[in-house]
Amino acid sequence: ESSVPEVKQYGAYQKLYNPETLLATLHENNIYVIGRVVCFRDTVLAEKRVDMAVKRASGQIWREGKFAWTNPYNEEVWKYNIDIAKEAVDKGFDEIQFDYVRFPTASKTEVSYGLNMPSKADTITKFLEIAKMEIHDGKGVPLSADVFGIICESPGDVEGIGQVLERVGKDID
Numbered sequence: 001e002s003s004v005p006e007v008k009q010y011g012a013y014q015k016l017y018n019p020e021t022l023l024a025t026l027h028e029n030n031i032y033v034i035g036r037v038v039c040f041r042d043t044v045l046a047e048k049r050v051d052m053a054v055k056r057a058s059g060q061i062w063r064e065g066k067f068a069w070t071n072p073y074n075e076e077v078w079k080y081n082i083d084i085a086k087e088a089v090d091k092g093f094d095e096i097q098f099d100y101v102r103f104p105t106a107s108k109t110e111v112s113y114g115l116n117m118p119s120k121a122d123t124i125t126k127f128l129e130i131a132k133m134e135i136h137d138g139k140g141v142p143l144s145a146d147v148f149g150i151i152c153e154s155p156g157d158v159e160g161i162g163q164v165l166e167r168v169g170k171d172i173d
Helices: 007-010 019-028 042-049 075-092 120-139 165-169
Strands: 034-038 095-099 143-145
Touching: 007 042, 007 143, 019 042, 019 075, 019 165, 034 042, 075 120, 095 120, 120 143
Parallel strands: 034 095, 095 143
Antiparallel strands: none
8 A cells, every 4th residue: 555645546556465564574585676666557547647648639548458658748747656666665675667667659640749849768868867866866776677678779769669778778777
């Protein structure tokens, strides 16, 4: 159960176990524990706060199968994910690993982010820069991120997801 106000308000958690008890057991057995935080592929937040969702030009929520995404351009979404990560650190996780720290693989004709938006790569880079300041620098905990393997051989952001290896790598451990 989370104490992050927005997580509580939107019912965006499932109580599966007591993290403090589990973490104590894992640490007693010298197990390094990484907390995975799914960032932008977040159906619950996208449905509860449609203003934060990735949308079609019509204004309807865009979906990837059954999953909705929050808009990586929205800095409120950044704060929400960073607050969850900081809470996990406070509970005792040894590292935070961001997953889905990217834009969805939707074509330009499927979604609308608005006009004159910064580049996707600039946006993901800025999110990770702020996360590093608050989690790594602020709490002394390593920060990692899942990336698409293809970015290792792609020049720039060919995939259009905002992940550029050299830029993602500068703010994660």
